[in-house]
Amino acid sequence: MNFKKIKNMLTIGLIVASMTVLVGCGQKDSTNSNNNENNTIVFAIPSDPDTINPAFTNVREATAVSNIMYSPLYTYKKGEITYYLADNIDFNNNKELIITLKKDLKWHDGQPITSDDIVFTINTILDEKQNSSQRETLLIEGQPVAAEKINNLTTKVTLPVPSSSFLYSMSKLTPIPKHIYEGEDSIAKSEKNNEPIGSGPFKFKEWKKGEKIIFEKYNDYFNGSPKANKIAVKIIPNEASQEAALNNGEITFMKGSVELFDKAKNNKNFQTYTYSEDRLNYMVFNQNKDYMKNDKFRKAISYALDRKEMIKSAYGSTDSQEAKSILVPGADFYAEENVEGYDHNIDTAKKLLAESGVNIDKLKIAYNTGRFAHKNYALVAQQQLKDIGIDAEVVPYESKAFFKVLFSDNTDNDILVNGYAWGLEPNPYRGMYQTGRFHNQTNYSNEVVDSLWEKGAEELDTEKRKNIYIKLQQLISQDAPVYTIDYEQNLMIANKNLKGIDDAKPISANMFEDWSKLYIE
Numbered sequence: 412m413n414f415k416k417i418k419n420m421l422t423i424g425l426i427v428a429s430m431t432v433l434v435g436c437g438q439k440d441s442t443n444s445n446n447n448e449n450n451t452i453v454f455a456i457p458s459d460p461d462t463i464n465p466a467f468t469n470v471r472e473a474t475a476v477s478n479i480m481y482s483p484l485y486t487y488k489k490g491e492i493t494y495y496l497a498d499n500i501d502f503n504n505n506k507e508l509i510i511t512l513k514k515d516l517k518w519h520d521g522q523p524i525t526s527d528d529i530v531f532t533i534n535t536i537l538d539e540k541q542n543s544s545q546r547e548t549l550l551i552e553g554q555p556v557a558a559e560k561i562n563n564l565t566t567k568v569t570l571p572v573p574s575s576s577f578l579y580s581m582s583k584l585t586p587i588p589k590h591i592y593e594g595e596d597s598i599a600k601s602e603k604n605n606e607p608i609g610s611g612p613f614k615f616k617e618w619k620k621g622e623k624i625i626f627e628k629y630n631d632y633f634n635g636s637p638k639a640n641k642i643a644v645k646i647i648p649n650e651a652s653q654e655a656a657l658n659n660g661e662i663t664f665m666k667g668s669v670e671l672f673d674k675a676k677n678n679k680n681f682q683t684y685t686y687s688e689d690r691l692n693y694m695v696f697n698q699n700k701d702y703m704k705n706d707k708f709r710k711a712i713s714y715a716l717d718r719k720e721m722i723k724s725a726y727g728s729t730d731s732q733e734a735k736s737i738l739v740p741g742a743d744f745y746a747e748e749n750v751e752g753y754d755h756n757i758d759t760a761k762k763l764l765a766e767s768g769v770n771i772d773k774l775k776i777a778y779n780t781g782r783f784a785h786k787n788y789a790l791v792a793q794q795q796l797k798d799i800g801i802d803a804e805v806v807p808y809e810s811k812a813f814f815k816v817l818f819s820d821n822t823d824n825d826i827l828v829n830g831y832a833w834g835l836e837p838n839p840y841r842g843m844y845q846t847g848r849f850h851n852q853t854n855y856s857n858e859v860v861d862s863l864w865e866k867g868a869e870e871l872d873t874e875k876r877k878n879i880y881i882k883l884q885q886l887i888s889q890d891a892p893v894y895t896i897d898y899e900q901n902l903m904i905a906n907k908n909l910k911g912i913d914d915a916k917p918i919s920a921n922m923f924e925d926w927s928k929l930y931i932e
Contacts, residue, residue, distance in 0.1 A: 480609030579836035638930035664905035713753035725784035
């Protein structure tokens with residue numbers, strides 16, 4: 412099929428550290444005057460990213476920062492392509508992808524962006540020695556795709572077998588410059604990542620570790636010069652400091668708690684808006700521990716928990732949508748029918764606990780301090796588990812440390828509170844629910860489920876794919892590898908002087924569809 416140009420805009424997202432804060436009575440306008448005069452937009456993350464190279468990070472804050480200075484080839488949503496670096500895409504028989512770049516594209520150092528960069532990026536991600544977390548997106552039935560340069564603007568990507576989901580998978584690829592990274596033994600650890608060269612509307616200026624990362628607008632950006640002059644990313648690790656930064660104008664906008672949002676609505680110095688995150692919050696059971704391999708034990712815990720109370724604790728109401736499926740509601744083939752939600756039932760929980768034969772007095776529940784509501788969820792779960800005779804210790808981790816624990820064969824914790832926003836195509840979700848996948852670090856395994864993921868990726872008939880993915884949702888819910896909580900709503904608070912929000916189009920995990928439209932007035 413031939414996808415003609417639909418849009419030509421930059422999708423640059425950013426995801427701000429989630430926190431619980433309270434807005435003060437008034438904002439000090441004098442404090443933020445420099446940001447206003449300099450047309451600088453500022454946001455906060457809890458810690459320095461390990462890297463902002465888009466081929467080597469899947470941590471949310473790092474991806475948010477990398478999206479400021481790198482452009483993707485295209486994005487894909489429910490059959491619609493939005494073009495960025497790519498000028499056109501042809502996907503022939505679900506087997507061959509032809510990518511044509513826009514003319515005269517340049518990296519921030521002035522070097523041309525060509526098909527050599529695309530081929531290099533694909534081969535780098537596929538190189539097992541480079542250890543890219545994105546490698547699985549370029550494997551079909553365990554076999555790598557093959558990238559070939561046709562000419563300076565055209566690249567052909569050939570799949571080992573047809574895959575209807577690959578067009579979406581490839582939309583996640585963001586090219587990196589071959590002339591910068593070629594010959595590096597370990598690109599992820601390369602010192603060149605400390606002064607990166609990108610392709611997006613803002614270019615890297617400086618990085619003071621533990622303090623800030625600064626980007627300035629790139630006037631030769633293919634979609635026109637951005638409206639803001641600079642973007643500053645501040646490293647602010649604790650909630651109290653982030654609250655103060657919002658109040659005194661040091662940061663321009665942020666995602667906040669219900670308390671913050673409600674107070675900001677009545678404060679003339681702020682503006683508020685909401686949008687769906689297309690994100691699932693959940694608790695994952697760590698099956699690296701033997702007793703967590705016991706499905707009756709996992710189900711006992713699930714029935715003891717009450718997502719309604721968790722949601723109420725986080726949002727101040729039960730307005731956020733309760734989650735049962737592992738897919739988000741906007742995803743293709745999302746289903747609720749015959750998907751087990753483990754509605755709160757203490758009697759059932761106690762019965763299953765007795766049948767499980769597991770005798771344990773205490774569990775550890777880990778959460779990421781940089782995530783909205785995750786502390787609330789952990790604390791509510793701690794109280795609810797007491798009803799079945801289990802004490803729980805709640806263990807906080809700052810963001811970077813949390814993901815190091817999560818993406819390892821850890822046995823430090825029994826339950827981890829996390830969330831994901833893997834988009835609207837179901838195939839990427841296999842990363843957490845298929846044996847041996849990178850994100851499946853808590854060791855969930857089911858041979859039938861594994862087989863269905865493979866069939867879903869191979870199947871080209873829409874109705875058959877639908878049936879496969881509905882069955883997957885049902886089977887995974889019956890196994891209870893996770894306890895699904897809610898589909899997160901973003902509660903956003905911005906300085907009154909931030910303009911262009913509507914034109915920037917707030918969207919799900921990326922926050923804005925077109926970052927270049929924002930500016931300070």
